[in-house]
Amino acid sequence: MIKLFKIISSNYQLKSFIIILFLIAQSQNFAQNKIRCVYCQQEVNNKYILVDGKAYHPEHFLCKECNRPINGNFVRKDGSYYHPDCYIIAERLICDYCKKALNEEYVVNENKKYHKSCYENYILPKCAVCSMPLKGEYYEDIYQNKYHPYHRNELHQCDCCNRIICQSITNGGQDYSDGRHICNKCYATAVFDPKQLAKLLTKVSERLSSIGIKFNLKNIKIVGLDRNVLRNKAKDYNENTQGYCDSKSLNKYIDDKLVAQTTYHNIYVLNGMSSIVTESIIAHELMHSWIYENTKNNFSQKINEGSCNYASYLYLKSLNQNSALEQIKLLETDPDAIYGKGFFEIRQRFENKSVYDFLTFLRY
Ligand SMILES: [Zn+2]
Ligand SMILES: [Zn+2]
Ligand SMILES: [Zn+2]
Ligand SMILES: [Zn+2]
Ligand SMILES: [Zn+2]
Ligand SMILES: [Zn+2]
Structure with a gap:
């Protein structure tokens, strides 16, 4: 019997959700160093916001999505700044599985985004042998059973149908005295007579x-x-x-x-x-x-x-x-x-x- 399997690899990308801490600077000596707000070009007072080397009046550091001042954590993307919640809206960072906001590390797979846990538990195919999620490379047989590559070293394949012999796929199997291994699906109709x-x-x-x-x-x-x-x-x-x-x-x-x-x-x-x-x-x-x-x-x-x-x-x-x-x-x-x-x-x-x-x- 020829053992044939297709090797498939599940392709996904992990993306991080960045939150940067707000920084308020104190102008020590603003009489000498005239610091101007990038937004209005006016001089800042002694308390101002410093981001990426640029100064802002606190009321002029604005969210690109809602255009309101940001006075807490923010997200930076392509030179723009967002409230973390607004960033989720702007990027449509909604989990395609549970439809809740992606406010943590998330997974991109086939143009869809998921919480890492939603992806692993509900989207990734499950191993037909051990039912754990199949991360990375896995095998698929002609009956569309997908499984971890290492099961092939632990388990026999049926000499009739090529299925991997285990409880979940074949309900177990038989070891013949001549060295063959026959799954119980095939053994049910085995011809000896x-x-x-x-x-x-x-x-x-x-x-x-x-x-x-x-x-x-x-x-x-x-x-x-x-x-x-x-x-x-x-x-x-x-x-x-x-x-x-x-x-x-x-x-x-x-x-x-x-x-x-x-x-x-x-x-x-x-x-x-x-x-x-x-x-x-x-x-x-x-x-x-x-x-x-x-x-x-x-x-x-x-x-x-x-x-x-x-x-x-x-x-x-x-x-x-x-x-x-x-x-x-x-x-x-x-x-x-x-x-x-x-x-x-x-x-x-x-x-x-x-x-x-x-x-x-x-x-x-
Ligand atoms: Zn022949
Ligand atoms: Zn300003
Ligand atoms: Zn906003
Ligand atoms: Zn989710
Ligand atoms: Zn497995
Ligand atoms: Zn079989």
Whole structure:
């Protein structure tokens, strides 16, 4: 299974709300130093306000917003001065969440302003694992579960659906003896029973036949295995392998003349996978059997695996059910250079054509 996640970072800026203390200066010797008010150009008396090196009569140090004298704390912005309350009005410093004034450090996110606490508690997405706010970078899986990156080191991902296995997302999970981890969502439909497996083979084969890909089920057998056994059975096994189709042709000769050829397929699939994943694997392996019987079978690995994934896709699409759509998403987001890319290319080529066109391409 390929573990795929999108890394997202929540972008925000912390802004401070500045309040500057009022300063009253005493003119010690105003007979010698004629200090003038910046506002009225008249000399100041012995008590005046000194801001940024400029003097004002107390009644002439004015708020830009309300035009009334400021005689207490003030806010400086772009060379103008404001009463703190007027600054809130002038800058529309209202929290977009609680609609109350932003008279403290605040957060700007996507052109909206929030109290830091409102932003963290109500606006920031919450971790699907621990439900704490997601500050900074986080992961998002294909099911829109967002979570802290470090949970990936503490928790397993489901070998069926890729969800992170935890109480809140999957209601826990199972550890298989062959090293696989299966979440309880998938485990609820896990297929171990050979009879059920045979039923699923019939179901998938009938559905694919109904859209034009036909199989001779008489010569196809299906076997469920754990990962250790599959590792020994499958050619080109790697950690993403979930199934294998072993095909053999038996030739019948009479007097050295070939009179009949029968092809047999043993389809091996991982047992204990969710029903929908099992069906998807079966569709893939059935397509290998079809390619073996109906083509020269000399495609590149990419076309080969891409075509088999395309058969899974056609099958899943025909089901029109939610779990099938999720499984399609896993096929689509598979970053593998052979399976993922191959599927992307085949699908791009045949999505708007018929299944017949797809099979004709493989045949010739
Ligand atoms: Zn003045
Ligand atoms: Zn004011
Ligand atoms: Zn608020
Ligand atoms: Zn968390
Ligand atoms: Zn799962
Ligand atoms: Zn394959």
